[in-house]
Amino acid sequence: MTSATLWLTLLAGGLITYAIRLSLILAWGRVTLPPTLQRGLRFVPPAVLSAIIFPEILRHDGPLDVSFGNTRLLAGLVAALVAWRTKNALLTIAAGMAVLWGLQMLFRGV
Amino acid sequence: MIGQTEPMSDSRNEFLAGVRAELPILLGVAPFGMIYGALAVAAGLPTAAAQAMSAIVFAGSAQFILTQLIATSTPPVVLLLTVFVVNLRHMLYSASVAPYVHGLKTRWKWLLAYLLTDEAYAVTITYYQQTTAQTHRRDAEAAGVEPGMSQHSPHLRGEVPEDAGADKRHWFFLGGGLALWSCWQVCTAIGIFLGAQVPPSWSLDFTLPLTFIALVIPALVDRPAVAAALTAGIVGAIGAGWPYKTGLVAAALVGIAVGTWLDSTQRARQQREYRNESAGLTESNKPDSLHPVDSLPYPASEEK
Numbered sequence: 001m002t003s004a005t006l007w008l009t010l011l012a013g014g015l016i017t018y019a020i021r022l023s024l025i026l027a028w029g030r031v032t033l034p035p036t037l038q039r040g041l042r043f044v045p046p047a048v049l050s051a052i053i054f055p056e057i058l059r060h061d062g063p064l065d066v067s068f069g070n071t072r073l074l075a076g077l078v079a080a081l082v083a084w085r086t087k088n089a090l091l092t093i094a095a096g097m098a099v100l101w102g103l104q105m106l107f108r109g110v
Numbered sequence: 111m112i113g114q115t116e117p118m119s120d121s122r123n124e125f126l127a128g129v130r131a132e133l134p135i136l137l138g139v140a141p142f143g144m145i146y147g148a149l150a151v152a153a154g155l156p157t158a159a160a161q162a163m164s165a166i167v168f169a170g171s172a173q174f175i176l177t178q179l180i181a182t183s184t185p186p187v188v189l190l191l192t193v194f195v196v197n198l199r200h201m202l203y204s205a206s207v208a209p210y211v212h213g214l215k216t217r218w219k220w221l222l223a224y225l226l227t228d229e230a231y232a233v234t235i236t237y238y239q240q241t242t243a244q245t246h247r248r249d250a251e252a253a254g255v256e257p258g259m260s261q262h263s264p265h266l267r268g269e270v271p272e273d274a275g276a277d278k279r280h281w282f283f284l285g286g287g288l289a290l291w292s293c294w295q296v297c298t299a300i301g302i303f304l305g306a307q308v309p310p311s312w313s314l315d316f317t318l319p320l321t322f323i324a325l326v327i328p329a330l331v332d333r334p335a336v337a338a339a340l341t342a343g344i345v346g347a348i349g350a351g352w353p354y355k356t357g358l359v360a361a362a363l364v365g366i367a368v369g370t371w372l373d374s375t376q377r378a379r380q381q382r383e384y385r386n387e388s389a390g391l392t393e394s395n396k397p398d399s400l401h402p403v404d405s406l407p408y409p410a411s412e413e414k
Contacts, residue, residue, distance in 0.1 A: 001180060001183060001186075003156070005186060006155075006156075006159055006180065007159065007162075008186070009180070009186045009189060009190065010159060010162060010163055010166050010167065010176075011166060012186070012190050013163075013166070013167050013172070013176060013189070013190060013193045014166035014167045014168070016190060016193055016194050016197065017167055017168070017169050017172060017193065017197045017200070018223065018224060020194070020197050020198065020200045020201050020204065021197075021200045021201075021203070021204055021223040021224070021226040022204065022219070022220065022223035023201055023204050024201055024204035024205040024208050025204050025207065025208045025211060025219050025222070025223050025226075026219065027208075028205075028208035028209060028212050029212070032205075033201065033202070033205060036370065036374070038202065039370060039373055039374070040366055040369070040370040040373075041198055041199050041201075041202060042199075042329075042335070042369075043334070043335065043338040043365065043366045043369030043370060043373075044195060044196065044198055044199060044362075044366060045171070045196075045199070045325065045326070045329055046326050046329045046330060046335050046338050046339040046342070046365070046369070047338045047339065047341075047342035047361070047362045047363075047364075047365025047366045047369065048175070048192065048195060048196050048342070048358075048362045048365075049171070049322040049325055049326045049339075050322075050326060050338075050339040050340070050342045050343035050346065050361075050365065051342040051343060051345070051346035051357075051358050051361035051362045051365065052175065052178060052319070052322060052346065052358065053319045053322045053323060053326065053343060053346075054342075054343035054344065054346045054347040055346050055347045055350035055357075056178075056318070056319040057319055058347045059347060059350045059351075062351075064347065072316060072319075075316070075320075076319060076320070076323060079320050079323045079324070080323050080327055083323055083324050083326075083327035083328070084327050087327070087328050088324075089138070089142075089321070089324035089325070090141055090324075092320060092323060092324035092327075093145070093317055093320045093321060093324060096316065096317075096320040096323070097313075097316065097317065097320065100313060100316055101312075101313075104313070
């Protein structure tokens with residue numbers, strides 16, 4: 001991505017975000033969201049985030065890797081467990097990174 | 111803390127109350143700002159762009175996703191589409207604060223819309239609702255009406271009170287929003303500075319999927335949500351090699367569709383069961399009817 005494209009993309013991304021936040025404040029009383037859309041919105045975060053997490057963890061080096069040699073998969077599973085038990089974001093990140101570093105050291109034979 | 115304060119007329123006090131209400135949330139936001147800054151640098155974004163994104167886009171999860179997509183040379187169109195989908199939830203926030211800011215001057219609306227992040231919204235809407243309920247209670251008590259009785263007060267319906275000029279609660283919104291904004295900018299800068307010192311062998315880029323895991327898991331509150339996440343994840347893994355990152359868009363849309371579909375079938379089933387159970391209860395009220403347990407729409411447990 002060239003520098004110009006990068007900056008234009010950032011500006012456009014900012015404008016889109018701002019337009020969404022401003023939309024119904026300005027349109028108050030004139031527009032209501034259809035109920036299906038309102039209910040569907042809550043699935044946006046889990047869907048988009050999982051669509052990024054899965055390939056990042058299962059296919060970090062290209063081909064699908066679901067073996068025990070996949071350190072990111074193991075670290076990700078531990079992180080998911082910590083997230084589920086504690087609901088603490090920082091603890092989740094710390095646990096995942098600790099497992100990743102531990103396994104990397106182990107596999108490097110340190 | 112918020113609940114005990116009376117609605118104040120003074121703009122400065124409202125502003126400071128907003129800042130104070132936002133402070134505990136900043137503790138949780140600060141590390142994310144730093145992680146974002148460090149990650150953006152690790153992903154190869156120029157320092158200026160990484161910092162500017164925090165001011166221009168100013169939306170945590172969208173910034174993380176943008177960083178990831180820029181690093182993997184995603185076409186700008188797909189990138190902007192993703193930002194749009196990810197930030198659509200802000201439309202709900204926009205709708206929800208709209209009645210409270212309706213009476214303000216346009217420049218206030220434009221300013222507050224810029225500050226309408228998840229965290230500022232959470233604090234502000236709580237304050238609006240609590241103070242509205244309080245005002246309503248006070249009005250009701252003054253009028254000698256039981257608080258529960260008059261549910262048709264304009265305050266409860268979120269309508270603008272008639273003394274809109276005396277309502278300074280938008281200063282609270284501004285205080286909370288600006289507190290978060292300043293924290294986010296400063297923490298991004300710290301993260302950019304620290305991230306530049308970290309060698310690539312630390313795999314700092316892995317904090318990104320970990321951050322997402324931390325965000326996703328608490329959102330999996332019921333079966334439709336779990337199904338949405340799983341289908342999106344699987345489609346995303348299959349489509350990871352598709353051109354122009356279309357796999358990501360397809361995965362997100364399939365996940366949202368599956369979640370919404372399961373949600374509506376579940377609602378329909380619950381409504382049916384509710385009707386059946388009501389019918390069952392009516393039956394059991396007859397003197398010669400069966401024991402209520404037998405008329406439940408599912409088999410009674412084996413221990414009986």
